[in-house]
Amino acid sequence: MLARVTLPLLLLASARVQAKECTVVQASDGADDSPAIIDAFTQCAVDSTITFEQKNYSVLTPVSLTGLKNVTVKLNGNLLLPKNITDVQIQVNTTTNQPSSYAVPWFYIFGEDVSIYGSDDKDWGAFHGFGQQWWDIGQRILRPQLATFNVTNGLLSGLKVIYPVAWGFNLPGKNIRVENHYVWARPTNGTRDVTTSFPFNTDGLNVSGQNITIDGYFGENGDDCVSVINGARDVEVLNGYCGFSSHGLSIGSLGRGGSVQTVANVRFNNWTMDGAVYGARFKSWTGGQGFAENVTWSNIKLVNVSTGIFITQNYYDQDKGARPNNTNETATRVTNFRYENFTGTLGTNWTDGTCISSPCWNFVQGIDGSQAVIFDLYNGTATNISLVGIDIKKHDGGNPNVLCDPATLADGEQNTLGFQCTNGAFAKTDIKPDDGTGAAMRRGAATLAIGAVVLAALSTLV
Template sequence: MLSISPLIVALVVASTPLQGAQAWTTFSVPHAPGADDVPALMAALQGNSSYTSDASIVFAPNTTYNVWSPLTFPILTNVEVRIEGNLSYPQNITLVQEGVASSNYSGAWIAFAGGNNVTLSGTEDPEWGWMDGYGQQWWDDMQQTNRPQGWKFGNITDGVITNLKVYKPPAWNFLTSGSTNVHIYNNTIIARSDNASSFPFNTYVSLQSYRQFTSYRLSSSPKTLYYSDGWNAGGTNLLFEHNYVVNGDDCLTVGSGAKNVTWRNSYCEGGHGLSIGSLGKGGSVAMVQDILFENTIMNTTLYGARYKSWTGGNGAAINVTWRNIMFMDVMFPIYVTQNYWDQGVGGKPNSSSTNETHIENFLFENFVGTIQNTPGYKEGSCISDPCWYYVANATGNEVIILDLYPDTALNVVAKNLYAQTLTGAPVAAMCNSSTTSNDVGFECWDGTYIPDAIGM
C-alpha cells in the first residue's frame, strides 16, 4: 500500500560531503567571549565564497558560541556544518523577540537558505553538540510573543541532520520545508521544565519506563513539558530515525506538501503524538502522500497516532501507515478527525461547506499498550473546562476514535490493536458506520472495542 522511493535507501551515501572531489576548505568559526558570534560568522560567509562550497564550517570543540541574533546560512554546495562545541541563545527574552521581529529574521533563529549536499551535525560526545534555548524563563513567564522557530533546514537537496541536541527550546524546533532527500537521525530534543507551574501547556512524565530501551540517561523525576513541536516535516523523501524527543506538542507533524516521509525506530515522550496535519484550514487545498510511521515508543503522550483536517478543507491525504507502536499511558492511542477546529478559541464553527480533505488508504497496525483513563486526570496542556482535546461522548477508554466525514474516507483499517486501560475498564472504540466505506477492522460503533477478522 505504501510506496517508499528508492531514493531513501541512498540518502546516507548521497548526502555525504565529497571531500576528495576537489580542494576542500575548513573554516573554524571565531568566538568572542561575552559578545554575539553571529556577525563575524555572517561576514566571513558573505566575504569568502570558498566557505560556501566544498567546505567544512566548524564550531570548535570545548567552546560555547553566543548565537545572540538570527543566523542564516547562504546557499551552500557540498558543505558540512559541524557543531562540535555548544550554541547558546540569548538569555534576554527581549533580545530574542527583537531578533524575531527584525528584517533579517528568515523564519528561524538558525536557518539555511538552501543548497545541495549539506550536512548539519553535532557530536556523539554527550556534553557537546547542544543548543541551549533558555526556554525555562519563557515558560515561567508564559511568554508567547515573537517566539522563535529554532532551526529551518529548508530547500536543501541531499542533506543530513545528525547528532544535534536541543535543550529547553523557547518554542518550535526543526522545520524541513522544501527539502528533498534528507536523512535525519540520532538527534535529541529535551523540552522539560523544572517548574510544574510554568507555562500552561505542561505534562508530568517519568523516564523510568524507557530506561530498558535506551542508553541515554536523564533524571527520572516527573517534570513539566513545554508546548513545542519536535519535528515539522515538509518536503519529499525524508527519513527520520533513531530520534529522541521529549516535548509538549507533536513529536513529528507532517504538513501539506509532504511526500514519501518515513519516521522509524524512535522515542516520543509527553507530547501530542505522530501527527498528520492540520490540513485544509480556511478551505485551503492540502496534499500529503506516502507517509510511514513505525517502530516507535510513545510514553505518556496525549495522542499516539493522530490525523486532523479542518472542517471545510480540500485536498487529500493518501497512503499513510502507523505500525508497530508501543504506547504507555496515552489518552488517545489512535485519533482521526476530519472535523478539526481550534478548540482553544471557541466552539465548533458553523459551516455549510460540503467539502472535506479526503483520506485514503490509512492503516493502523500492531499497536500495543496502556490507555490513560484515570478519573480526573488532565493532560498538562488542559487549561479550560472542558479541555481543548475534549471529545463529546467519549468515555476515556477508547483505543481508537474515527471522527470521519461522510463520503470522504476510503480504506481506513485498524489491525492488531492490543490495549488495556489503567483502571481495568473495558477498552472501547468510537466510530460511525454511516461515515465509513469499508470494514475498518472492528465493530464500528460507540462501544466496546471488538476486532473482526480483518482487524485480527
C-alpha cells in the first residue's frame, strides 16, 4: 500500500489550505517499504507533515527524498535496512543516490525547511543497520553510509542510530540543528583493543555544511563521534559523550592527494571522551593544501583516552608502505587552534582494534601511550596554537609526556603555545603577551601562503 493522504479543511480566515498530512503505510509480510516511503514524500513534498507509525518499516532498497519544502517528519516507528549483506552490497553498487565523501547513503534527503523528529520512546524512532554481522566477518566492501541530510534550514531531533554498518549521518547542508542524537555501534562480542568484530568507520556525524549546530549527543562507536570535513564553516558541537573507542572530535581528514580543502570557525565544547583513541584530533594528508582555521576545543573530560590532543599534517596510508615524499612541499595549514580545560586520564593502549597494519595507521615515532599531546607538524605551517588549562594524567596518575619537534614550529610559536614543545615530559609554559607584531606577522604569512595555494589550484582549472 502507498501513503494515506489527508487534506484538511480550508482555513477561511487566512484563505489558505492547511498543510497536507501523509502517513506511510507499512507493507504486508515484510515486503519492501521503500516504495511507500517514496510515495509519501512525493505526495507530501511541500507544506506537509509525514508520519511513520509505531511499526518496523523494511527499507530494503535505498531511497532518495528530494524536492522537499516546509516538511515535518514524525518518525514514530523504526527504519530497518536489509539483514542480508549481499543484498545491501548489490544495492550500494547500483543505486543512483548521490555519494557522500565516504560512501553512498541509503537515505538521501534534499530540500529546505525540513525537520525530522524521533520518538520519545526508547524502542522507536531508530534507524537499524544490522552492522554487527558485517563487523563479525570483517566485511568492509560496498558498505553504505546511513544517510545524507542535504537540507537548508533543517532539524534532526531525537534520532537513534542502532548498529550502523559504517558511517552515520552526513550533513552537507546549511543552517542545520542536530539535537539529542544517539548512536549505538558497540559490538556485543568485542572490545576496543581487539580487531575481532570491531565496528570500523562507524562515524557518528560527518559535517561539511555551513552554520551547523550539534547539541546533545550520546555515542558508542569505533571512529569519530563528529568529524568536520572539507567545506565546513561555522560549526558548533556541544554537550556530548563518546564511548567505546571513538577516534575523537575531529577536523579532517583534509588534503588527500594534494587537494585544496578548507575548514573554518568550529567550536567543540563540553564533551566526555571515554576510552577514545583521541580526545581532540586534527588530521591532514602528506602534501595536502588549503587550511583549517579558528577551531576551539574546550571543557573536554578524558577517561582512559589514548592521546588527549593530536595534530598531524603528515598522514598517509601506513598499510600501503612508507610515507610518500612530500613533492609539493606543502601542508594543510593550521591557524588559530585553541585547546582549553582538558582534564582526565590517559589509557594504557595508544591504539585500538583498528590496528591491522604494521605499523599501525596511527603510529608516530615515539608514541607509547604516555602522551597527552602529540604534534606531528609540517615545518612552519601551524600558527597561533595555544593550550590553556591542561590537566591530563597518565593512567597511574603520573605526569604525561608530549611528542613535539621544536624545529617544526613557526617563528615565535613557542611563546604562545602554552607547553614546552619537546619529546619528553609535558611542561606548561606561560603564554607570553604579544605586542601584536609577532602574531600579525604569522597571520600575514599564513594568509599569503593560503592565497598562493588557492590561486595555484585555481590556475590548473583555467
